[in-house]
Amino acid sequence: MAINGTYRPSTRRAAHPDNRGRVLAAVGAALLLLGVAGSYLTNAQMVAIEDSGGQRLSEVGSALTRLLPSILTSLSKSNAAFNSPGRASGGSLRGSVTYVDAKRALERWVATAGLGLALLLFGLEDLNGPAPASATGGGPARAAIGADIARLVLMAAIVWGAFSIFETG
Numbered sequence: 103m104a105i106n107g108t109y110r111p112s113t114r115r116a117a118h119p120d121n122r123g124r125v126l127a128a129v130g131a132a133l134l135l136l137g138v139a140g141s142y143l144t145n146a147q148m149v150a151i152e153d154s155g156g157q158r159l160s161e162v163g164s165a166l167t168r169l170l171p172s173i174l175t176s177l178s179k180s181n182a183a184f185n186s187p188g189r190a191s192g193g194s195l196r197g198s199v200t201y202v203d204a205k206r207a208l209e210r211w212v213a214t215a216g217l218g219l220a221l222l223l224f225g226l227e228d229l230n231g232p233a234p235a236s237a238t239g240g241g242p243a244r245a246a247i248g249a250d251i252a253r254l255v256l257m258a259a260i261v262w263g264a265f266s267i268f269e270t271g
Contacts, residue, residue, distance in 0.1 A: 122225075122228055123225045123226070123227075123228030123229035124225065125225070126221050126224050126225030126228060127221075127225030127229065129218075129221055129225075130217075130218045130219065130220070130221030130222030130223070130224070131218065131222050132218065133214055133215070133217055133218025133221060134218030134219050134222055135218070136214060136215075137212065137215025137216070137217070137218055138215050140207075140211035140214065140215075141208060144204055144207045144208040145208060148168050148201065148204045148205065148208065151198070151200055151201050151204060152201075168208065169208065169212065171209060171262070171266070171268070171269060172205070172269055173265060173268055206266045206269045207266075209262055209263065209265055209266035209269060210266050213262040213266070214259075215259075216255055216258055216259025216262060217256065217259045219255050219259075220253075220256035220259060221252075223248050223249070223251055223252035224248075224249065224252045226248060227249045227252065230248070
């Protein structure tokens with residue numbers, strides 16, 4: 103606002119406050135819930151696939167082996183040539199097309215949940231505002247690690263989603 107050629111900034115508050123932190127937190131919470139629900143349902147589908155094979159074809163494993171990408175759980179198989187004899191599934195349900203598709207879906211749901219958690223952490227960090235300065239003047243009194251953790255979770259979610267591209271069962 104200019105009066106007599108002198109600029110004076112307006113002291114009125116904006117009609118719409120900055121809601122970036124709330125929006126990030128809300129979208130993050132929604133993605134987190136969606137990813138957790140999708141992961142739960144996909145894991146149940148994978149358990150049903152394993153149980154449908156009977157005792158002979160069911161492999162000993164845990165939810166952790168279903169959750170971790172195959173490239174991490176069986177390094178020898180991922181380093182073998184594609185047409186080597188050890189690559190054949192040999193009747194294993196974990197090598198079937200439906201199981202591999204479900205495992206890819208599970209990894210993508212986990213990546214979605216990780217993305218939601220990262221957005222939630224970014225939003226909560228934005229809502230908290232900047233860290234207050236210390237009394238000695240040497241920087242912030244407390245270290246705000248929420249954004250650092252959110253960056254780490256975001257990177258892990260991207261990598262987890264990328265692992266689903268290379269899923270082989």
